[in-house]
Amino acid sequence: MALLEFQQVRRDFEVDGAPARTVLDGIDLRLEPGRTIALTGRSGAGKTTLLYLAAGLLRPTSGRVLFDGRPLGEIPADELALVRRRRIGLVFQNNLSLSALPVWENAALPLLLEGQTAAKSKAASIEMLERLGLADYADRPTTVLSGGQRRRLGLARCILGRPDLLLADEPTADLDEVTAADIERFMFEWLTANGHSAIIVTHFESIERAADQVLRLENGMLAPNSKSPSR
Ligand SMILES: Nc1ncnc2c1ncn2[C@@H]1O[C@H](COP(=O)(O)OP(=O)(O)OP(=O)(O)O)[C@@H](O)[C@H]1O
Ligand SMILES: [Mg+2]
Secondary structure, three states: OOOEEEEEEEEEEOOOOOOOEEEEEEEEEEEOOOOEEEEEOOOOOOHHHHHHHHOOOOOOOEEEEEEOOEEHHHOOHHHHHHHHHHHEEEEOHHHOOOOOOEHHHHHHHHHHHHOOOHHHHHHHHHHHHHHOOOHHHOOOEHHHOOHHHHHHHHHHHHHHOOOOEEEEEOOOOOOOHHHHHHHHHHHHHHHHHOOOEEEEEOOOHHHHHHOOEEEEEEOOEEEEOOOOOOO
16 A cells, blocks of 8 residues: 555645636655655745645645545544654754754654663764764754754654654755755665655755656646656
């Protein structure tokens, strides 16, 4: 069974009584457990909208989104919040709830909450921070981080929380292309090796080979990226 499935999903947006605009149209997508998707498309193509639909934070205008075979629209709100907390990791710049704790501790929260020792949690956290280029900030308060650094911290925390499904919106957008591509490649490989599924929005063509599937949003529709090698 697919972990995540979009069935003929359409999403319209209405702004100030103007006629509704269709942003996504007839989206069909299947994400199997342990598989990853790199999602590309121009600004405004609907990438963030698609991630919100996948997380159940937005409802389709028509069509269905299924998680583990269950339509998200049929899961009661409180249960959906639990599913999101336990099984879906979200990395969006605007909704990161980071406390003023040191950076390493913020990243390690899932491990600490699981009951792992502080020493073990810190070691795992520092290793992940190193891999994501944030090691220099490990002992600093989270408040000193830039927006892009916060997003990467959110990513570190998400990965350490081992969600079944990771949804990340351009997690490395603050970095130069070489570093970003390196980090994203590591991320895709780590996720796949550990049996996690993910949809990651990326602008980097060079990263696309590390994902199982590369999809491009264009004119509201999803297409395989013609630039990606077939595999
Ligand atoms: N809540 C909303 N109300 C009205 N229109 C919206 C809303 N959210 C998104 N849109 C519109 O939907 C379209 C797609 O937006 P979306 O944020 O999904 O694009 P994107 O591909 O993530 O772009 P970017 O690369 O710039 O982040 C845009 O035209 C945007 O204005
Ligand atoms: Mg976006």
